[in-house]
Amino acid sequence: MASIFSHVLIPVAARMGLGSSTVSNRLLLIAALASIIPDADVIAFAYGIPYGDALGHRxxxxxxxxxxLCGLATAVFAEQLNTSKKTAFILVFISTISHGLLDSLTNGGLGIAFFWPLDNARYFLPWHPIEVSPIGIRNFFTARGLTVLRSEFVWVFVPAFVSVIILRVFLNRPQTDQT
Ligand SMILES: [Zn+2]
Structure with a gap:
């Protein structure tokens, strides 16, 4: 995993870039959950499911x-989330898949089963600038956690911040509706 901060940053950056009229508070909440829900699979370790299994981590x-599927399920509830089906689908799809993409940029663990159920092979992107984050919060608050945050600041936070600025300029929106 990349750290929880980097995963949640993706929907937060989308909200900051697109504004609250496009990304409502409720949609932001669901998208933030979608960005971290893939790691619910760490429970597999407790059940003795091998890391490389389709049900295993990553x-x-x-x-x-x-x-x-997460995007489609969210689109069904678009009205309750004060948004359009299209926005709900796209934002939640991107938030969920960005999790695997960020993980595949890390330098540890197994790769990602991007193409499940067609192919259970694990893939990394060809470039791994992000330090892999320790699993479990206790392990995070160590020197290792700092190393992780430093690499994520450079490779996730800075690009996300630049993307927000570009979106703002492109959409020419006022800076009044930040999270
Ligand atoms: Zn993950």
């Missing part, structure tokens, strides 16, 4: 199919 919950 398995089906990190796949494109899972992200599509």
């Amino acid at each position: 398995g089906f919950t990190h796949s494109i199919t899972f992200a599509l």
